[in-house]
Amino acid sequence: MDNQSDFYHVPALLEETIHGLSIRPGGVYVDVTFGGGGHSKEILKHLNPNGRLYAFDQDEDAEKNIVEDKRFVFVRSNFRFLYNFMKYHGVKSIDGLLADLGVSSHHFDDADRGFSFRFDGALDMRMNKRAGTSAAELLNTLPEEKLADIFYLYGEMKNSRKIASLIVKARQTKKIVTIGDFLEVIRPCISKTQEKKDLAKVFQALRIEVNQELETLKEMLEQARELLKPGGRLAVITYHSLEDRLVKNYFKTGNFEGKLEQDFFGNTVSPLKPVSNKVIVPSDEEVERNPRARSAKLRIAEKL
Structure with missing residues (x-):
């Protein structure tokens, strides 16, 4: 190769x-x-x-x-x-x-693609950058109930409703644009003892929704x-x-x-x-x- x-x-x-x-x-x-x-x-x-x-x-x-x-x-x-x-x-x-x-x-290691919580960059997550709706756009526009469903069904997060509530509250004053913005908003819902595992679940859920x-x-x-x-x-x-x-x-x-x-x-x-x-x-x-x-x-x- x-x-x-x-x-x-x-x-x-x-x-x-x-x-x-x-x-x-x-x-x-x-x-x-x-x-x-x-x-x-x-x-x-x-x-x-x-x-x-x-x-x-x-x-x-x-x-x-x-x-x-x-x-x-x-x-x-x-x-x-x-x-x-x-x-x-x-x-x-x-x-x-x-x-x-x-x-x-390649996707996980490219900060500009937004797939990984290890970097701060644009919260995109689209496999096809030429079409579709980015993760940031979904977070700033989807209803609270829909967001809760995404994190529960695709990320198996038991506190999905709390996560969705924090997102909707935060976006009323400032748009969520970057990975850093997103992490700041959801930080209270992330377990300190299994931070990486929880963040992986949240990011997986959002990626699945973005790319259907x-x-x-x-x-x-x-x-x-x-x-x-x-x-x-x-x-x-x-x-x-x-x-x-x-x-x-x-x-x-x-x-x-x-x-x-x-x-x-x-x-x-x-x-x-x-x-x-x-x-x-x-x-x-x-x-x-x-x-x-x-x-x-x-x-x-x-x-x-």
């Missing part, structure tokens, strides 16, 4: 993901989270001249890592538009798809299922329980609620079959090399 890509993001569970995709050399594959290109480059190594790889990323910074390869096509878009872009490129079906849902090291991450994930999974050929593989790497629950339920039951549907004979009815019922996690050696991979979970399913 080149220095630019390595700086951008070290791919988690790389070997396990490639193995799980069971790549067909002449097949058509999609990496819906291109980022630094680590997973994409490895997929290309397993394709012959007839194989094709389509990579999605809405972040303009990812474009610096575009691979120069005739078998590779970069799509500048959110993966929620997967089906439309595949149709645009004349692709009716695919052999496999990868989604690495983690926020890259869970709804986008649902849309992508349904489109991927439609595009996959019988026997095609779907590999998804998640980093928090909200994403993992959706993926686990969808792979097992074909719906996001996890409701089992059975046929006349009592067999589970689902368009997908988990390749393994056991989630794949990084080895101790990988976590030592790449601490950000600690919370990664890989699930793989096959189209029936």
Whole structure:
């Protein structure tokens, strides 16, 4: 991997993901989270001249890592538009798809992106800086009840109503613009004994709302299922329980609620079959090399 890509993001569970995709050399594959290109480059190594790889990323910074390869096509878009872009490129079906849902090291380490409480900078959090609504805009405009729901549902903060109340009260006298502004407002709600953990939850909740991450994930999974050929593989790497629950339920039951549907004979009815019922996690050696991979979970399913 080149220095630019390595700086951008070290791919988690790389070997396990490639193995799980069971790549067909002449097949058509999609990496819906291109980022630094680590997973994409490895997929290309397993394709012959007839194989094709389509990579999605809405972040303009990812474009610096575009691979120069005739078998590779970069799509500048959110993966929620997967089906439309595949149709645009004349692709009716695919052999496999990868989604690495983690926020890259590049994003966390860039103070101007607003993803981390370690810096003071603009409170943005948009994966696509060219569209959408920033975190600061949401904090300054959303109703108190909506803000409370965000921090409770996406951050699992038990004091979400207090956080929302402080935000609404503070913005009446001064707009919340920077990370510093935000931290100053919510500080009374953050436990001193587990400050980093609480702040991580709050920032995760806000990021999920800004980027509509869970709804986008649902849309992508349904489109991927439609595009996959019988026997095609779907590999998804998640980093928090909200994403993992959706993926686990969808792979097992074909719906996001996890409701089992059975046929006349009592067999589970689902368009997908988990390749393994056991989630794949990084080895101790990988976590030592790449601490950000600690919370990664890989699930793989096959189209029936």
